Amino acid sequence: MTTPVAERLTSLVAALRAHGIRVGTGETVDAAQAMAALGFEDRELLREGLAATLLHGIAQRPVFDPVFDLYFPRGVGAPEPGTADRDDLRDRLAAALAANDEALLARLAAEAVDGFGGYGSAPGSDGWSSYQTLDRVRPQTLLARVRADVGARNGSSGFADRLLDDEIRRRIEAFRGLVATEARRRVAERRDRDQIARRAVAPTADRVDFLFAGKDRLAELRRTVQPLARKLATRLAARRRRAARGSIDLRRTLRGSLSTGGVPMRPVLRRRRPARPELVLLCDVSGSVSGFSDFTMLLVQALHDQFSKVRVFAFVNRIDEVTGLLEHGAADAAGLGARIQAEATLTGWHGSSDYGVALGEFAERHGDAVGPRTTVFVLGDARTNMSDPNLAAVRLITERARRVHWLNPEQRSLWGTGDSAAPEYAELVEMHECRNVRQLGALVGRLLPI
Amino acid sequence: MFTSVDDVSVRLAETGYLASPSVATTVFLADRLGKPLLVEGPAGVGKTELAKAVAEIAGAELVRLQCYEGVDESRALYEWNHAKQLLRISAGRDETWDETRTDIFSEEFLLTRPLLTAIRGDEPKVLLIDETDKADVEVEGLLLEVLSDFQVTVPELGTITATRRPFVVLTSNASRELSEALRRRCLFLHIGFPEEELERRIVRLKVPGLDAALAESVVRVVGALRAMDLRKVPSVAETIDWARTLLALGADSLDETVVRATLGVLLKHQDDVLKAAAKLDLDAL
Ligand SMILES: Nc1ncnc2c1ncn2[C@@H]1O[C@H](COP(=O)(O)OP(=O)(O)OP(=O)(O)O)[C@@H](O)[C@H]1O
Ligand SMILES: [Mg+2]
Numbered sequence: 156m157t158t159p160v161a162e163r164l165t166s167l168v169a170a171l172r173a174h175g176i177r178v179g180t181g182e183t184v185d186a187a188q189a190m191a192a193l194g195f196e197d198r199e200l201l202r203e204g205l206a207a208t209l210l211h212g213i214a215q216r217p218v219f220d221p222v223f224d225l226y227f228p229r230g231v232g233a234p235e236p237g238t239a240d241r242d243d244l245r246d247r248l249a250a251a252l253a254a255n256d257e258a259l260l261a262r263l264a265a266e267a268v269d270g271f272g273g274y275g276s277a278p279g280s281d282g283w284s285s286y287q288t289l290d291r292v293r294p295q296t297l298l299a300r301v302r303a304d305v306g307a308r309n310g311s312s313g314f315a316d317r318l319l320d321d322e323i324r325r326r327i328e329a330f331r332g333l334v335a336t337e338a339r340r341r342v343a344e345r346r347d348r349d350q351i352a353r354r355a356v357a358p359t360a361d362r363v364d365f366l367f368a369g370k371d372r373l374a375e376l377r378r379t380v381q382p383l384a385r386k387l388a389t390r391l392a393a394r395r396r397r398a399a400r401g402s403i404d405l406r407r408t409l410r411g412s413l414s415t416g417g418v419p420m421r422p423v424l425r426r427r428r429p430a431r432p433e434l435v436l437l438c439d440v441s442g443s444v445s446g447f448s449d450f451t452m453l454l455v456q457a458l459h460d461q462f463s464k465v466r467v468f469a470f471v472n473r474i475d476e477v478t479g480l481l482e483h484g485a486a487d488a489a490g491l492g493a494r495i496q497a498e499a500t501l502t503g504w505h506g507s508s509d510y511g512v513a514l515g516e517f518a519e520r521h522g523d524a525v526g527p528r529t530t531v532f533v534l535g536d537a538r539t540n541m542s543d544p545n546l547a548a549v550r551l552i553t554e555r556a557r558r559v560h561w562l563n564p565e566q567r568s569l570w571g572t573g574d575s576a577a578p579e580y581a582e583l584v585e586m587h588e589c590r591n592v593r594q595l596g597a598l599v600g601r602l603l604p605i
Numbered sequence: 606m607f608t609s610v611d612d613v614s615v616r617l618a619e620t621g622y623l624a625s626p627s628v629a630t631t632v633f634l635a636d637r638l639g640k641p642l643l644v645e646g647p648a649g650v651g652k653t654e655l656a657k658a659v660a661e662i663a664g665a666e667l668v669r670l671q672c673y674e675g676v677d678e679s680r681a682l683y684e685w686n687h688a689k690q691l692l693r694i695s696a697g698r699d700e701t702w703d704e705t706r707t708d709i710f711s712e713e714f715l716l717t718r719p720l721l722t723a724i725r726g727d728e729p730k731v732l733l734i735d736e737t738d739k740a741d742v743e744v745e746g747l748l749l750e751v752l753s754d755f756q757v758t759v760p761e762l763g764t765i766t767a768t769r770r771p772f773v774v775l776t777s778n779a780s781r782e783l784s785e786a787l788r789r790r791c792l793f794l795h796i797g798f799p800e801e802e803l804e805r806r807i808v809r810l811k812v813p814g815l816d817a818a819l820a821e822s823v824v825r826v827v828g829a830l831r832a833m834d835l836r837k838v839p840s841v842a843e844t845i846d847w848a849r850t851l852l853a854l855g856a857d858s859l860d861e862t863v864v865r866a867t868l869g870v871l872l873k874h875q876d877d878v879l880k881a882a883a884k885l886d887l888d889a890l
Contacts, residue, residue: 179789185638192637193610193630200610203630208638211788213645213795314859315822317886318829325832382782 164190167226171209174218175359182209198227214375218359221339228340241291244270249297252326253304260326264333267292272338285331285338292334294327301326361592365447365564366536373446376592377453383596384457390600391461432557432604433464433528437517439535440469440495441508447564448534449492451595455532456481461603466524472509474517475499508538510576511545518548525555530604533561533584537570537577544576549583560602562589606636606663606772622651622658623807631794632659641752641773643737643791648778649840650796656733656774663772665729670719672740678747683759684716685709710761720751724767731772737787738777745784748775752790798831799841807841812848822859823848830871830881839871846870861887 164187168178189204202223210219244267251259272288275281301323360375436455438448452467459465469477477499481491495501525531531552537544553559563570563577567588570577580586587602589595607613613629624632632655635642644652660667670681690709717725723732734748751757755767775791777783799807801824808820815823823844831838839847847870856863865887872878 177785181789185640185792188638189634192634197610199626200630203627204634206627207631207634207792207794210793211785212793213797216795312818312822314861314864315825318825321829321832322825381780385782 160190160195161187163226167205167222168209170222170226171215171219174222175362176210176215176218178209185209201227214360214379221336224336224340241271244292245297248292248294248330249300249304252294252297252301252323252330253308255326260330261333264330264337267334268337268341272334272341283338283341285335288334288338289331294330297327298323361596363592364590365450366444366590373450376446376450379592380450380453380457383592384454387454387596387600387603388458388461391458391603432462432530433526434462434466434604435524435529435531435556436465436467437474437514437531437533437535438467438469439471439508439510440492440501441471444534444536444564445492447589450592451532451534451562452477452481453491454595454599458599458603468517468521468524469495469499469501470508470510470513470517471501472507472512473501474513474521475501476521507540508535509542510535510537510539511543511548514548514552515545518551522551522555525552527555527557529556531556531559532602533559533580534564535561536563536565536575537561537580537586538574539576541574544579546579546583549580553584558604559584560598561586562595562598563587564590566590607633609633616662617655617658620658620661621810622654623803623810624655625796625799625803628655628794628796631792635792636772638792639770641775641791642794643775643777643783643788644794644796645777645779646796647798647840649842650798651841652776652796653733653735655796656731656735656776659772659774660731660733663729663731665731665772667731667733668719668723668771669733669735672734672736672738672744674739674741676740676744680718681720681744681747682718682751682757683721684718686714686716690714712762715759715762720747721757721765723771723773724751724755724757725765727769729769729771731774734773734775736778737775737783738779738781742784745787749784749787749790752787798838801825801828804828804841804844808844808848811845812852815848815852816857819851819856819858820848823851826859826864826885827871829885833881833884835872835877835880836874837872837877843871 164183168183168186171178185208186205189208190201193200193204195201202220205223206216206219210216244263248260248263248267251263268283268285268288271291272283272285273281274284274287298320302319305319305323360372360379363372363376365376434455436452438452440448448469455465455467465478466476467478467481468474477495480494480498549559561580561584563586565575565577565588569575570581570586577586587598589598607616610626610629610633613633614624614626617624617629617632631642634640644655646652656669657667659665670676693709693714694705719732719734723730737745737748752773755770756764758764775787798804804824804827805820808815808823809817812820827839827844827847847867850867850870851859851863854863854867864885865882868878868881868887872881
């Protein structure tokens with residue numbers, strides 16, 4: 156293998172590692188062998204070969220593909236310059252969408268970025284933007300034309316005609332993806348590729364901010380609930396075993412030492428009561444943080460074996476128990492949020508979050524859910540819409556509970572900005588930043604009572 | 606075993622398995638690099654079928670370890686045939702215990718299970734460890750050992766090393782996360798739902814009597830169902846079942862009545878059927 160190629164492989168591996176994908180030297184050697192065996196003629200085979208050798212799971216693929224595109228760019232060559240006729244491009248795009256010609260769509264994406272994606276002229280401030288490209292080409296407005304085109308071409312195919320609109324939408328969506336890839340590639344070509352690779356690629360699911368995760372990402376996150384729960388269960392069991400071994404019981408050790416003339420030969424360990432703790436979850440399920448709450452509820456539900464009792468309460472500005480909904484809904488994780496919204500009483504006369512009222516209602520109506528063996532987790536961004544945070548209610552809960560933790564999905568630097576009452580609450584209960592699955596896993600593993 | 610990725614595709618197709626480029630590439634590399642292949646993906650996308658097809662091409666015996674909860678060393682690796690040993694002990698009266706013992710712990714009394722079977726002998730073999738995720742974590746340790754050195758130690762017999770390494774395929778539905786250590790041993794292949802064109806070819810191949818235009822509609826409807834938010838979307842296996850059903854019914858095109866009557870072949874949950882019917886504008890069921 157020539158040196159530049161080897162170098163490119165090592166940079167690719169370094170970029171993957173920077174995104175949290177663990178690639179060992181063994182895998183890198185395999186990847187090099189794969190490159191040698193496959194050659195470079197077919198870029199897509201090379202992509203699959205490197206993915207097979209370097210990755211260990213499908214969750215890593217959304218990170219791998221854009222990084223691969225940067226280090227092994229499509230050899231498109233520059234399209235003829237000066238052909239930036241928008242209408243002409245849209246005509247050809249409509250035809251390609253109608254024919255579902257993927258190779259042609261990829262070429263048109265390159266042409267679109269070339270013709271409409273460039274901005275700036277001064278070196279250093281110029282670049283390529285997929286946003287600008289799509290804003291000018293507007294592929295989403297081609298739907299009607301493509302539909303007519305397909306109709307003219309194929310005639311009616313009967314029943315399946317009703318699927319056509321959605322099919323075209325999916326093709327347009329794929330084209331938008333191609334444009335994004337091409338813009339990223341061009342930027343990378345001009346700037347330091349390694350630097351772009353670190354910034355411009357979407358992070359792995361477990362590092363996605365709960366607050367910014369789109370629908371797709373949330374679905375992907377939900378699929379990590381079970382594996383994460385299994386990992387945590389193992390960790391909790393280990394911690395429980397260690398704790399059960401316990402500390403040295405001095406009194407019983409000395410009593411035991413009487414037979415050895417008072418020399419404590421055999422330390423007696425204090426046995427812990429094996430009773431499992433109780434857990435109460437108070438979840439803000441208002442729109443702004445619902446992805447985070449849903450995810451955490453599902454995780455706790457998956458861990459329920461670890462506790463003698465789990466109760467879950469959801470609130471927006473009123474609070475209601477949803478434990479039952481969670482048990483029955485474990486199968487349909489995607490619909491959980493909707494079901495909670497539909498079946499629980501979460502809002503009074505307005506629809507925005509009110510922590511003060513909700514926490515007050517909890518202390519008053521469900522106070523008996525919290526006792527000396529209960530650990531309480533509050534989940535939410537502590538944004539109260541400027542209303543009274545009701546610190547007295549929180550104080551009441553902390554006095555009753557064994558422990559209270561607050562997990563806040565906002566980054567710490569935003570706490571206290573705008574209508575956030577985070578600092579006030581943080582004086583009363585331990586508040587932790589919990590922005591993504593990785594942090595959540597670490598916190599839950601550390602904070603959950605055993 | 607293969608000269609190129611294309612060669613893999615062509616020869617798999619000859620056995621009736623139509624491979625996507627990623628499948629063909631990864632099978633080619635697994636053979637070249639001599640590494641086990643870990644295949645993950647939803648049910649019914651042809652994971653098991655792939656191992657069978659490779660075995661057929663290689664003219665190899667397919668040795669299959671079907672994993673399940675509770676599968677253990679005695680099911681996966683080997684076991685002594687206690688009943689036969691007892692018979693032998695009670696039969697051989699005029700020899701020393703040492704002699705008897707040497708005898709009853711010999712090949713003759715060994716029951717080999719798939720992992721051991723796969724590494725013994727000189728004939729080519731394909732070892733299929735199916736649904737690895739169903740097995741308990743302890744079994745992974747065992748797999749790791751066997752797949753690292755392709756050798757097994759039977760205390761009474763010594764170490765048995767493969768003279769010819771089998772082509773190994775592990776499959777998983779990802780119901781449990783397999784350990785990082787095991788993943789590192791393997792090439793990773795995810796088989797998802799096939800592209801439209803490939804699925805059309807699979808349907809034509811598996812259900813030869815079906816009209817081409819109908820096959821196309823079948824695949825389009827299945828594609829639409831997969832884009833819906835259902836509890837269980839149809840897999841390739843269901844596509845094939847549906848195509849067979851349509852053929853048996855003598856349908857030569859799709860219409861509301863036929864789709865409504867046969868949706869149950871594609872979807873296994875009643876609420877999915879209702880949801881899909883609504884989205885496909887089928888009148889009330
Ligand atoms: N690419 C393909 N070419 C030919 N047949 C295929 C292909 N993919 C799937 N099939 C067919 O689909 C059916 C299901 O395949 P198979 O049993 O191998 O699925 P699987 O992935 O092992 O599913 P499970 O996870 O349920 O074990 C088989 O009848 C197989 O013939
Ligand atoms: Mg199978």
